[in-house]
Amino acid sequence: QVLLVQSGAEVKKPGASVKVSCKASGYTFNGYFMHWVRQAPGQGLEWMGWINPNSGGTDYSQKFQGRVTITRDTSISTVYMELSRLRSDDTAVYYCARDIYGGVGDLWGQGTLVTVSS
């Protein structure tokens, strides 16, 4: 079964970092880029960045440059998104999404709620 399974909900304090994982199964992990997209409560979708699991190469939205790091562990078919210097407005559901056609997410994880609160 083709699936992306993300790690569980997190509660963090302002200034801390969070690392969310996304484990792929049922397809060739190295064959597809992986996006990270977030959605603040009641808001729309916001693209954060992506990774080429084959090379480890990444590209990030300018908005998150310097705060976000996307990595992968090919041995366990898992991609990670780490966001640092968290603020209250980083409270959101974070999704990973498998890329097809150079920008389209055809398979999405279930989402991980990250709450930033003092």
Add this chain to the structure above:
Amino acid sequence: EIVLTQSPGTLSLSPGERATLSCRASQSITSSYLAWYQQRSGQAPRLLIYGASSRATGIPDRFSGSGSGTDFTLTISRLEAEDFAVYYCQQYHRAPKFTFGQGTKLEIK
């Protein structure tokens, strides 16, 4: 950055009716690098349309996409109860600077 503006913000229709959702880009999207997603309450987005008009795997043929340049449309020919959700357009013309529209909420009248 390409800005996508969706209209209307909310669309109220009844099951069986036809829905027409619009997505306008701030600059031309060549090669029709535009996708549409459906997001039901509490769920992850689901890909409906890519390349402006190609249906994703498993998507019913009542969903269709059209348009080019700066104006794109998602049409749902006969609404079913499961279609009431939020719909987003997304451009992937300017990789890797992908952007989404703000969404159209399709609600039951």
